[in-house]
Structures are given as C-alpha cells and as structure tokens.
Amino acid sequence: MDYHPKKLLTIVCEAVLEVPLTRDIQRLGAQGYTVVDARGGGHYGVKRAAWSFDRNIRVEVICEPDIADAIAGHIASSYAQDYGLVLYIGDVGVMREGHF
Template sequence: MSNQVLKLLTIVTEAALENTLAKTIERLGAHGYTITDARGKGGRGVRNAAWEASRNIRIEIISDEETIEAISGHLKNNFYDNYAMVLFKTDVEVTRPEKFKGYCK
C-alpha cells in the first residue's frame, strides 16, 4: 500500500481539559489521538507543570480533512474564549495507511 496524505491537528492546551477533549474528539469522529505533557513559554507566560494549574498537554490527531475541520471548529467556538489553547493544522504523509483505515483510500 502506498503512502497517504492526511491532516494532523495539534492542540496545546490546559491539562484540566484532557478528559473533556478526549470525549469531544471521539464524538466528532476521530478514531484515535495521542496525548503528551507539554511545557513552554507563550502569551500566558511560562507553563512548566510545577503545579497542577500550570500543566499543559499536547494532543495530536491524524484524520481526514472533514474530521479535523469539525474538531478544530468546535474547539475554537467552545474553548478559545476561556482557556489557553492553540491549534496547528498541517498535511502529513502516513507511511502505514493500514493504521488509518476509513481515512485512507
């Protein structure tokens, strides 16, 4: 099977949203995601996980464009105003398309 191009949505946000976002992502059609701890500095200062309220997470979702647009639109409309959150979207070449059945042609 040849490589396939899909979309990658990366979300960096407050760790307190992890369970809510995991449920939302699945409800909006993603079959899987990866969540890791994230640290760094940005518009809201240093986020170093020294205490629970300063923890950030990074969520990565690979899916078709329609699903990525649905998720990113929902997050912008429902979370941007009240939470520290940034989204990045990009094309990715999937080298094991069998892991993304339903998204790859």
C-alpha cells in the same frame, strides 16, 4: 514507499481539558489521539508544569481533512474563549492508511 495524505491536528491546551477534549475528538470521528505533557513559554508566559493546575498538554490527532475541520471548529466554539490553547493543522503522510 507510498504514504497516504492525512491532516495532523495539534492542540496545546490546559491539562484540565484532557477528558472533555478527547471525548469530543472521538465523538467527532477521529479514530484515536495522542496526549503528552507540554511545557514552554509564549504569549501567556512560561509554563513549567510545576503544579497540576499549571500543566499543559499537547493533543495530536491524525485524521481526514473534514474530521480535522470539525474538531477545530468545535474547539474554537466550545473552548477557545475560556481556556488558553493553541491549535494548528498540517499535512502529513502516513504509512498505514486504515489506522487513521
């Protein structure tokens, strides 16, 4: 089977960012995104998501490299200083190129 190369941009951040972040993602050219609740532990301690203000989300975007770079740059300049977040990018292969 042939796969088409894309980038997978993953952002783990405070749930309060969901609306502005997903709006920015679409404005910067991504065709879509996936948002799921996220829990875990790390540099900032344990996130159990027991309260709404303590929740984290994971946002995943599959897109072209230039769009991933634009989104990552925007997040770094607009949100990273004031919110807890982790951002990483990796290579993926997708089955349906036109969906991304």
